[in-house]
Amino acid sequence: MVEKTFRSRFRTEVDGSDAPPGADHHIFIGPQHPWAEEPAHFIIHLKGERVVEADIRIGFNFRGMEKAMEARTWRQNTMLVPRACGICSAVHQNVYVRVVDRLAGVEDQISERARLIRMFSLEAERIHSHMLWYGILAHDAGFDTMLHISWRDREIIMDIVEDFSGNRVNPSLMLPGGVKRDISKEKADKAKPLLGELTKKVEYHKKVFVEEASIRNRLEDVGVLSKDDAKKTSPNGPTGRASGLPFDIRKSYPYELYDELDWKLVYYTEGDVLATTLVRIDETLESLQMCKQILDKLETSKGEILARVRPRIPAGEYMTRGEAPRGEDIHYGIANGTDKPERYKIRAPSLGNIDATLKRMDGEYIADMPVILRSYDPCFSCTNRVMIVNDTTGEKMIIGQDEFAQKAIKAKKYNRPFF
């Protein structure tokens, strides 16, 4: 058998004309489909019931946020950035404020207390994001009881976040220079027993996923992504950690005060959908104990929670990363000395995981598609890149970053139009 060469994805024609040889059916999922809450277009090439290859088209949800940021001040953007994603709002805000802190030169003025509160917000977000995800995964696998159980228990952490910040999913606790609101001792004392209660419930959830045959059989050995394939397709976050790539920004390049907490990196080597689930459940437990540590540390830490940051940010550029619930979140900002950014770029985690997920599908049954597609925690407000519309012909194209850069370089070099 000839070894299959690695074919780049994101290329399929909508009529299926460049489908891989051997495929006899082509199934088009989305962009509007009851499976996904968000718009993406999957094209699955089948031979009989087995997937030969899968492709994806994205770009239905492009919102032009980076451009909008250039029209607002750095301070206002603190409230725009978390809207990049409904679930991981705190991590976007955290990475953004770290960029601004560095550019404004106030990085060393941020107190320990402010950093601890930022970390609490991040970890609480990881807990509720993972709990939401494995609930939906169970729903996709046809196990709705688990969906209701996990979402019911998720309310505990949501209530804590709401109590601390005033909002359930968009805490917006951070500002350049520190945090907006303090966590008082009464609030922390109220939250601690609730965290203990939630830990027991998440342990029970893990037991269900591991021991309950009806869900375990649905996830085990499904959509295996081996370590070699993972290295080729370079997934990040829990998707990579389930395939034996123990990489977590919090451990590898610690930011805030992650190196001062006592926690361990969770990773599995199996690479199937069950492993991605267990990675996330174990991470939830890990985050819960980190939250408890943070609340304990908050009792003794002192300091101003907000350092003064001038509205005008001196010229400079900085790129930094953070570990979002879904993977690696990269922000890059250029300041030009005014109070508005010159350019701001967000690389959200879901985009990095698509290739690995498409690789996962090769050779699987069509009936397993929902759980495999769900396995990387798709979030299309994270994913969408650029759609170019030619205003004379009305032609639309969706291109990735590399292609865009190549085209732009060519256009500039030979002084010819972009198309």
Next chain:
Amino acid sequence: MKLGIIKEVFKNVFTKPMTLLFPFERLEIPERNRGEHSFDIDTCISCGACARICPNLALEMIEAPPEMKEKYPKTYPQIDIGKCCFCGLCEDTCPKGSIKLTTNVFLATFDKDDTVRSPMSWNK
């Protein structure tokens, strides 16, 4: 664990439901909630900081109507709740604490114009 999850199902049959019968019962809204704004026109110094910081241009500095011009000669913020994203930046920047976000989250209106609150008729 053949019976495990079934046990959970039976347990739930006999416990109180998670949901509440709104509007007869309601959850308490935490005091930090970012809801409708309250505005105290008497402490406002018309500095305009709130209107400048608002990322959504929901706040606009307007003059008082002629009959109240004598008492309130300067410009005061008028809010369009429909544009507001409840970020709370106006509350943070106001030097006098005249503008505050309250716990009222019931802001739906039948008429689109009702979302605009003039500084004279804002609740305190």
